[in-house]
Amino acid sequence: MASPIVARSLDEIRFWSRIMKEHALFLSLGFTYEQRQLIAEAQQFIALFERIEEKLSRFSPNSELGQVQAFNNEVYQAAVAIWHYKRKVLGLELRCEIRSNNFPLLIDHVSREAAYFANRLKELNEGRLVPEANDIIQENVFFLKIMADHAKFIGHLLDPSERKLVEQAREFSHDFDQLVFQAVDLDSMRPQSETVPILDQFLDQNRVSVASLRDFKRTARELIEACRIKSNIHPLLADHTFREAERFLEIIDMFEATLSAPKMQRPFDS
Known part of the structure; x- marks a missing residue:
């Protein structure tokens, strides 16, 4: 097996x-x-x-x-x-x-x-196959910061004349900075297994935001590959950041599956 x-x-x-x-x-x-x-x-x-x-x-x-x-x-x-x-x-x-x-x-x-x-x-x-409950928050802090960084890099590497895309990147940067702060606040509260609904809500909110950023990255990648926008972004870099957003979504799904498992099967319950 x-x-x-x-x-x-x-x-x-x-x-x-x-x-x-x-x-x-x-x-x-x-x-x-x-x-x-x-x-x-x-x-x-x-x-x-x-x-x-x-x-x-x-x-x-x-x-x-x-x-x-x-x-x-x-x-x-x-x-x-x-x-x-x-x-x-x-x-x-x-x-x-x-x-x-x-x-x-x-x-x-x-x-x-x-x-x-x-x-x-x-x-x-x-x-250790999956994180413990408290570690789920820290892992989200890590990936939310990664997503916020991506938005900042995209905004800086787009040509300034691409005003609409630059503004969209700045909005994503702001939104993910706020999600990072929110995750840090939640981490300080240290929800235990009996407060799983809080973690579920946290993951659901992150999924919506990451999916939106993922879609923005997909569009940017396609436009860059087709030479339809002006930027200093290498096509491989555009694909690179898209794949990392996809990865974060997969990890969120894995966390939710872990939280929804019967209590006796959860590796983080004592």
């Missing part, structure tokens, strides 16, 4: 390894010609995650748990390595030792995603 930990591990690696590879590409495109060493390091990470993707293709949901756990450890090391690289680049930017076309917030953003990926692999190897 296939192990849920194996299936979840392979899914996380499939999604996030591609994201890490693309992060390295986007950073390399943002560096200036003089920053050849940083570009070379980024290219090494592209090659590293391509090798991981190639190795991933040899696994299946029926693979042995021990083999997948060993693979998780290997990918964990790669995720930690690219996290260190991203934080190094951020430090260089903040100390004004380099000047590139990579926003400091973007570098921080991609480093947070690397840390999230590494942490998920660690949790899976510890046997």
